[in-house]
Amino acid sequence: MNPVPVLDRIAASHARRAPSLAGGAAWARRRGEALGRLVARGLPDRRDENWKYLDHARVGEYAFEAEPGVRTDRAALSGRLLDVRGAHRVVLVDGRYDAHLSSAGASGGLEVEDLAKLIEVDPQGAISLLRTPGEQADDRYALLADAFAEGGVLIRVAAGSILAAPVYLVHVATAGAPAVHHSRVVVDIGPGARVTLLEHFTALGGAAVLGNLAAELALGERAEVSHMRLHQHGPAAAQVETWVVRAAARSRYEHHLLALGGRLLRSNLDLLLEGAHAACRLDGLFLADGDRQVDLLTQVKHQGLATETVQEYRGIATARGRGAFNGRISVEPSARGSNASQTSRNLLLSPLAEINARPQLEIHVDDVQCRHGATIGTLDDDHLFYLRSRGLDEAAARALLTFAFCRDVIGRVPLGPVRDAAEVLVAGALPDRDLIRGTD
């Protein structure tokens, strides 16, 4: 354990690195201000309501120093990638856009831009495209990312474009030495556009990297986005992320979070349903296995008239895993006629595992339909015996029932290779997997 307080290490690292970063005076000022605000407020800790289940000491074990990554080539990466046919691949290596490993360019309404390059050639332009993080506890890791802002990627889809193939955004951690990498992702989906976006977090070897991602996504009117997020980090890697999603009128946002890897994941999702009739479906699944910690915060704000949320999160904790789901849906006075439902179902598979689930609804207007609920349970002994009485061994029976628990959430994931990866991560290689979803 590093005895120097995290904030002091951050400030020292900043003093060393900031002078060499690109972007001229404008970016030096922006980074300096972000650091100043962060130092004044401190990182969130257990006293912050939405952060009380996070193991802050574990976050502090990472070096908060940007170590150089390991050179990555196609061969090293290819074994980690999912086989997504025709995908527009965008690869971030230790937070930085890698043009060589990426295959997506400007085509059919899709535009991909290296943020590092933009900061260098058009510092003001880059600033105008990025959200400025706030000082509230939930935004402070985004503030940290801003203080070290260096690279990332901008993805734009033009109005009316319907992308036939998914955009496959790969976050790969490579650094051999313990390190913290910050990155920014900005996704802008024009009005009426339709996009499938797959984010995939993976790590090479035993990379002991904490990735800190600050990201934002804007949906134009009537845009439709299906956003899959597969966390498949190695056992030493950790991730903290802050997503802010804004949905304009009649847009539809689908989110499939699959938190199935890494040593620690803290994920914030802020979703603003700004326009009338904007709708979202939020699916989530976490597996806190080994000594993994998963801490999920989702905050949905209904602001537009007749907006809709359907949220279904499932969590599994086994061995010494720890999971937390903290979900708040607020319906503001401007959001008459809105619907919201939120469920959190959790499976606790070991006496040393821990799950905390806190669904919350805040309704500030009449004429809405909202419901929520949370459960924490175990596998049913009668189900186990029934399967064993048919010849399945106990381990297979447990894996099958665990799979069954999250089958609905996995089943709604729109890409087959992602479903397959999730199935194997949750249930292992079940026998006769070909039939697990039936005969069709």
Place this chain on the structure above:
Amino acid sequence: MSDDGRPILDVRDLRVRAGERLILDGLSLAVRAGEVHAIMGPNGSGKSTLTGVLAGRPGYEVVSGSASYLGRDLLAMAPELRAREGLFLAFQYPVEIPGVNNVYLLKAALNAQRKHRGLPELDAFEFLNLVRAKLASMRMDESLLNRGVNEGFSGGEKKRNEILQMSLLEPTLALLDETDSGLDIDALKVVADGVNAMRGPGRAIVLVTHYQRLLDHVVPDQVHVLAGGRIVRSGGRELALELERRGYDWLKPGTAAA
């Protein structure tokens, strides 16, 4: 097989406790290849405990006695091993398991058994053909294959599904726990036909039932009356008819046999 005359199932003086209560109190029963035995008894006599203990349901404590299956110590085997070795329990209350579809369970069960016996696993085509034939014989709709195990099934569909599994797994010893309860007459006939189709020289079947009406359709070789945790009387089919007429009271322990 037991062509040496050794019983497929040989239960001797079995005493079983569930919690504080002694449920089986010195039960003995031998079932040979080719035979169908019916075990009848009033509610609470220990019928379901007997099938549960034989299939390996957790929660029972065997106090004394033994149960052997093809000459092996049945009670020492894990439930899945009993199944792979050819024991099948048709549940009185088959559980609903949403998220595990029927066809998956059927194939996993069949292949677990085949693997255990050193047989090659069936490919998808062979397997589906086999299952479709069995479904047709049970007059079950093919759409049931892709539903969760027993999920939303009626009582009759659940029982048929048990018999479907049995006919697919072709057990050496089949234990049917009140499979007839809750069935209308048509479903009872389908289930009875399924059981009759399983009768054969290498197989033993134990029907546990409260009423004798199933025995109109599946004629047993022997009928046993279970009361107070042990077999108090055994006989031929006529014993079932007598029970139908006279009820169980005259056989309760402490009552002088008529």
